[in-house]
Amino acid sequence: MIFAVAGKELRSMFSSPMGWVILALLQLVFAHFGFFEGVDKYYKIMSGMVRPEERLGATEFIGNNVFSMASFVMLFAVPLLSMRLISEERKNQTLTFLFSAPLSLTEIVLGKFIGLVTFLTISIILTGVMVSSLNLWVTVDFGYIAANMLGLWLLVASFSALGIFVSGSTQQPIVAAIITFVVLFGLLTMDFYLAGDPTSVFNKISLMRHFEPFSHGIIDTRDLAYFFLFVLTFLTLTVRRLDADRLRG
Amino acid sequence: MTTVTIEASELTRTYGNNTVVRDVSFSLSQGEVLGFLGPNGAGKSTTMKMLTGNLAPTAGSVNICGIDIIENPKAAKALIGYLPEQPPLYKELTVDEMLALAGRLHGVTRKHLKKAVEIAKQRTGLTEMSGRLIDNLSKGYQQRVGIAQAIIHNPMVVILDEPTVGLDPIQIRDIRALIKELGGEHSVILSTHILPEVEMVCDHVQIIHKGQLVFNGGIDVLKQQRQGNKLLLGLNNAPALNEIEKISGVVSVTAIQDGLLRVQYAVGENPAERIVEMAVKKKWGLHQITPDQTSLEEVFVQLTYQEATQ
Numbered sequence: 112m113i114f115a116v117a118g119k120e121l122r123s124m125f126s127s128p129m130g131w132v133i134l135a136l137l138q139l140v141f142a143h144f145g146f147f148e149g150v151d152k153y154y155k156i157m158s159g160m161v162r163p164e165e166r167l168g169a170t171e172f173i174g175n176n177v178f179s180m181a182s183f184v185m186l187f188a189v190p191l192l193s194m195r196l197i198s199e200e201r202k203n204q205t206l207t208f209l210f211s212a213p214l215s216l217t218e219i220v221l222g223k224f225i226g227l228v229t230f231l232t233i234s235i236i237l238t239g240v241m242v243s244s245l246n247l248w249v250t251v252d253f254g255y256i257a258a259n260m261l262g263l264w265l266l267v268a269s270f271s272a273l274g275i276f277v278s279g280s281t282q283q284p285i286v287a288a289i290i291t292f293v294v295l296f297g298l299l300t301m302d303f304y305l306a307g308d309p310t311s312v313f314n315k316i317s318l319m320r321h322f323e324p325f326s327h328g329i330i331d332t333r334d335l336a337y338f339f340l341f342v343l344t345f346l347t348l349t350v351r352r353l354d355a356d357r358l359r360g
Numbered sequence: 361m362t363t364v365t366i367e368a369s370e371l372t373r374t375y376g377n378n379t380v381v382r383d384v385s386f387s388l389s390q391g392e393v394l395g396f397l398g399p400n401g402a403g404k405s406t407t408m409k410m411l412t413g414n415l416a417p418t419a420g421s422v423n424i425c426g427i428d429i430i431e432n433p434k435a436a437k438a439l440i441g442y443l444p445e446q447p448p449l450y451k452e453l454t455v456d457e458m459l460a461l462a463g464r465l466h467g468v469t470r471k472h473l474k475k476a477v478e479i480a481k482q483r484t485g486l487t488e489m490s491g492r493l494i495d496n497l498s499k500g501y502q503q504r505v506g507i508a509q510a511i512i513h514n515p516m517v518v519i520l521d522e523p524t525v526g527l528d529p530i531q532i533r534d535i536r537a538l539i540k541e542l543g544g545e546h547s548v549i550l551s552t553h554i555l556p557e558v559e560m561v562c563d564h565v566q567i568i569h570k571g572q573l574v575f576n577g578g579i580d581v582l583k584q585q586r587q588g589n590k591l592l593l594g595l596n597n598a599p600a601l602n603e604i605e606k607i608s609g610v611v612s613v614t615a616i617q618d619g620l621l622r623v624q625y626a627v628g629e630n631p632a633e634r635i636v637e638m639a640v641k642k643k644w645g646l647h648q649i650t651p652d653q654t655s656l657e658e659v660f661v662q663l664t665y666q667e668a669t670q
Contacts, residue, residue, distance in 0.1 A: 115464040119450070126452045208448035208509070210414045212465040213438040358416045 112214055116222025117229065120196070124230050133188055137234045138241075140184050145177035146241055152176070170252040171328070174242050178259040178326055181238055185231070185267050186295055192230065193274025194288035196223045197349075202282045210357065216350045224268075224275055224346060231267045235260055255328040262325020265338035269318060270295055272345035279352045363390045363425070365439075365517050365547040366411065371420035373406055373571075380406050382571040383420070388564070390516070393543035395562030395579075396551040397660065403571040404551045405445055408521050411549070412442040425516055438467055441515035445522055447506025451495035455486055455505055458494055459512055466513035480508040483538060499526040507535065511542065518542055519549045524557060536561050555660060567660065590652035591632060593621040596645025607634050622652055 124130035153172050160166045200206045209219050239260045245251050273294060278287040295318070302317035314320055318341075321334040366388040373381040381403040388394050398404045409415035411422055413429045413436065422429045422436075429436040450458060459477045468476045481487045484504040489497060494505060503526055510518055523539070524532045539561050542548050552558060558565055558579070565582050567575035575582070589611075593604075601613045604623065609631035611624045625631050632649060639646035 112465065115461065119453075119461055122457070123450065123452050203448075203451075204444065204446045205448040205450060207414055207442070207444045208450075208462070209465070211412050211437060211440065211442040211444075211448075212462075213434045213436075213467060214465060215434060357414065 113218050113222045113225060116209070116214070116219060117226035120223055120226025121229060124192070124226075129192075130230065133192065134230075134234055134237075137181075137184060137188060138237055141177055141181055141238050142241060145180040146173065149173035149176035168252060168255075169245060169249045170242070170255050173245060174256055174259055175326055177238060177242055178263055181235075181263055182266055182322060185263070185270060186299065187292065189231070189267060189270035189274055190288040190291035190295065193227055193271055193278055193291060194284040195278065196227065196275050197279040197353075198281050198284045198287045202284075206353075206356070216353045220275065220279075220346055220349045220353065224271060224342075227271045227275070228268050231271065232264065235264050235267065238263075252328070258325050258328045258330050261330065262322055262334075265325075265335070266318065266322050269338050269341045269345075272342040272349075276345040276349045276352065279349045364388070365390050365425055366549070367423040368407075368411060369421055369423075371407065371410055371422065372418050373403075373410060373415065374418045380571050381410070381417075381568075384568065384571075384573055385420075386566060386573070386576060388517075388547045388549065390547055391544060392564055393539065393548045393550060393562045394564045394566060395558035396549060396566050396568065397553065397555070397558060398551075398568040399553065402568045404568060405521055407568065408442075408444075408519055408549070408551060412440055412519055413437055414442075414444075438513070439516040441466075441510035441513065441518045443506045443510040443518075443520045443523055445525075447502055447509075449494045449502060449505055449509075452493070454491055454493055455481070455497075455508075456490045458505060459508055462509035463512045466515075468513050476512050476514075480512040483511065483541075484508040485534060500528060500531050503527055504531070504535070507538070511546075515546065517547045517549070521551045522553075523550065524552070524554065532557075589625050589627055589630075591623040591625065591630075591635070592648065592650045592652040593623050593635065594619065594646070594648030595621065595639065596647060597643065599642065599644060604635070604638075607631050607638055609634065620648070 150173060153169055157166055157172075197206070200209070239256055242256050242259075243251060243253065270291075274287070274291045277291045277294070278284070281287050281290070298316065298318045300317075300319070302314045302320045305311050305313050305317075308314075321337045324331050324334055364387050366386075368387070369385045371381055371384040372379065384403075384407055386394075396404055396407070406415065410417045411429075413422075413433050416430065424436040424439050427436040427439070450461075453461065456477060459480055460473055463473050463476050463480075464470075478487075481490065484507050486501070486504055486508055489501060489505075494502060497505065503523065507520065507523055510520065520539070524535055527535060536557065539548055539550060543561070543563070550558075550562065559582075562579055565575065565577065565579055566573055593613075598619070598621065601615065601621070604610060604613045604621070609625045609629035611626055613624070614622050616622050623631070623635070636646060636649065638644075
């Protein structure tokens with residue numbers, strides 16, 4: 112049942128140019144600004160590094176370039192994709208279709224979440240393949256790429272969960288996109304503004320703070336737990352929000 | 361054997377201080393078609409939303425084939441097919457895709473899915489539209505897709521909220537025939553404000569006004585109310601009214617507009633024949649004699665008006 116809903120979402124994304132265009136644009140941006148520029152800069156910068164400890168591996172240098180770019184671009188891409196998930200259905204009154212079917216609210220929300228994350232996973236896998244293609248010329252640290260992909264995947268899943276919640280709270284997709292973007296931007300840069308106080312609790316909430324270890328190739332269970340809870344919280348809130356539709360009308 | 365498919369008891373829904381539906385109770389058996397009538401804003405749609413689990417009632421309960429929709433929504437919803445006022449269609453899908461999705465969500469197994477889609481399309485006359493995007497279909501065809509998605513899983517109860525809105529007369533006839541056909545094996549609840557429609561397809565009628573049921577009974581009862589014991593008489597050289605009153609069976613005669621006379625007669629003693637004989641004999645110039653039917657509209661207005669004055 113969950114997968115029937117997820118499948119519908121995927122189909123909808125690919126039935127309009129939107130899905131294809133976003134996938135293509137993401138790849139273009141990651142390849143051009145992340146990958147090729149990384150390759151370019153690597154030779155320029157590394158040839159200047161004399162001492163061996165200053166030198167970075169190609170995977171880490173270029174991978175970091177690509178994945179930090181990806182996390183930034185996803186900040187724009189995810190709100191655009193998540194905005195219509197529930198708000199548009201509410202506007203077109205198609206939510207009734209899902210509500211009248213023998214589905215629990217959790218199944219509806221999970222289905223939509225999985226549909227969106229699957230779509231974004233395609234983009235992440237393509238990015239991973241792109242970076243791995245370096246293996247044709249240099250020895251690639253696949254563990255590093257895997258950690259980065261996992262980090263990006265968790266980050267994107269968190270973006271999606273928040274996006275779905277915001278989408279569930281409004282009737283206007285554009286409003287949902289803007290609110291999602293603003294909130295995500297705030298969460299991402301929170302630790303930047305509070306950098307002066309490293310002990311502040313808010314630092315611990317910042318998404319970027321938890322994404323960073325992955326970009327160094329470190330998988331920390333604390334970060335895994337953080338992302339897991341983040342997703343769980345917003346999906347639960349979405350279910351509650353939809354339930355309020357039924358209760359309050 | 362009759363099985364009760366829907367049982368609603370004391371359904372009440374309040375928005376703030378505004379009670380939209382108050383103590384609505386009824387039950388429906390298998391094979392019955394129930395017409396749900398009411399003026400705009402009477403609470404028809406709200407009641408239907410509660411019946412289908414789209415809205416939680418403030419008080420009261422709904423049982424679908426004995427399953428409480430609030431306590432066990434999944435099992436109960438599987439037995440219902442619902443077409444809301446606005447057909448809930450994903451415009452970016454084709455007719456086939458939409459129906460397949462509806463089937464899957466309603467628990468039709470993959471094996472039977474293709475056949476179920478085929479049958480639903482056949483019943484609603486959509487076979488030729490299979491590959492078309494719903495967005496490109498006319499309003500009438502979209503309405504049919506809406507009905508098709510409601511019946512694809514062969515539900516025990518079909519709930520249709522104003523299903524013939526926006527259809528052309530031929531489509532309306534087809535859809536009415538379909539509703540009658542559905543009534544054979546399923547229970548159908550049909551909300552409408554088109555009164556002749558109710559007369560044509562429904563076995564039972566409920567009239568709701570300001571959130572309360574003001575009439576609940578068989579269509580025959582409503583028809584009887586409508587027939588009355590009256591004749592409409594048109595005479596070119598009308599005699600004095602009391603001369604007509606002398607004819608046996610006639611209770612009273614009143615003149616109404618256009619020179620017509622309304623003749624009230626005693627139950628079971630239709631004096632039409634005697635009036636005609638008399639008219640010919642005395643050269644009254646009879647040019648019209650018809651049973652005077654109070655239109656269903658009038659009955660409807662009477663029922664809702666009574667409620668308002670109470």
